[in-house]
Amino acid sequence: MGSLQESLNRFKKQQEKCQSTLKSIAGSKTSSRPTTTTPAPRVVPASTLAKSPLPAVKFSNDTERxxxxxxxxxxxxxxxxxxxxxxxxxxxxxxxxEQINEACYVDVKGNKAVFESLAKNPKVTYDGKRFSYKSKHNVRDQKELLRLVRTFPEGIAVADLKDAYPNVMEDLQALKAGRQIWLLSNFDSQEDIAYPNDPRVPIKVDDELKQLFRSIELPRDMLDIERDLQKNGMKPATNTAKRRVMAQNGNILNKPKQKKKKKTEISKRTKLTNAHLPELFRNLNG
Structure with a gap:
């Protein structure tokens, strides 16, 4: 506080010295020629300087980081x-x-709990120096994916393939579109299963399963079939109830019958070009 007061006193003395110098210059000019008087500079009070607010300190981007x-x-x-x-x-x-620390700000080396948990995580591979992602199946492209699915003739869960590589789901859809695999839903677990569609892969169906399939009796009414499909989470392709209501109200239009072509009868006015075949003209209308 004392140093600030001394600075203010020195500033005040400098202002007074400048004021006296200006006055002497103005007096010398007035003796030579008449001029308008120059107003004295305004002296800022020391109390005003002492009370002026200091600029607010702003946090830098580095501080926020x-x-x-x-x-x-x-x-x-x-x-x-x-x-x-x-x-x-x-x-x-x-x-x-160190690279993990730079990329996502997690101090793996300086935090023992983080390091041990990361090294033991089933989704992480640690070779003593580097960390990498560990998927359930080590495939890297569509060819290796197809080769893997073909080793599972009984089917492989799509959930086990989702983390194989970034665009694995797109490749599964491409293999399905090319009819190289089938993607079907399991009714019990409600999960998608990938099956190989390759004649070289032997698929054996148990006789018990065949007999069970053949013993299932389907309902005779389409309404019952549609209800069973909806119970199993499937959407029927038809709506029998709606069609029957529309049929009762007469809203279903029958296809227009095609008009039969009218037979052209032969009369006496018809120009006969086959006169050598008289049996064709026995029933001429008069």
């Missing part, structure tokens, strides 16, 4: 593990602890 990093590192271990696994899954690359 450090706060964000601190929030991540103080978060639960599970949330930090998820950030690392998401990084490994999306990139499909291997990362050291």
């Amino acid at each position: 450090l706060q964000h990093i601190n929030t991540i590192r103080k978060g639960p271990v599970g949330s930090q593990i998820k950030r690392v696994i998401d990084l490994l899954f999306e990139s499909r690359q291997s990362f050291t602890a």
Whole structure:
């Protein structure tokens, strides 16, 4: 506070010295020629300078980034593990602890709990230096995917293939469109199953299953069939109830009958070109 007051006093003395210098210059000019008097400069009171507010301090972008990093590192271990696994899954690359720290701000090397949980995670492979994502089936493209499905003639769950590589679902749809595999739903588990569609793959059906299939008696009424399909989570392609109501109300139009062509009768006015065949003209209308 004392240094500030001394600075203000020095500033005040400088202002007074400048004012006296200006006055002497103005007096010398007035003696030579008449001029308008120059107003004295306004002296700012020392009290006003002392009370002027200081500019507010703004946080830099670097400060905000450090706060964000601190929030991540103080978060639960599970949330930090998820950030690392998401990084490994999306990139499909291997990362050291330092590279993970730079990419997602998780200090794997400096946090023992995070390091041990990450190294033991079933979705992570750790070779002693680098971490990488570990999928259930090690396939990398469509050819390897098809080869894997063909090794499961009884079918393989699509859920076990979803994390194989980033565009595996698109490749499954492409193989289905090319009729190289079948994608069917399991009624018990409500999950999709991929089956190979390859004549080279032997598929053996038990006699018991065949007998069970043949012993199932379908309802005779389409309404009952549609109800059974809806109970099993399937949408019928027909709506028998609606069609029957429309038929009762006469809203279903029958196809128009085609008009029969009128036979052209031969009369005396008809020009006969086949006169050598008289049997054709016995029934001429008069």
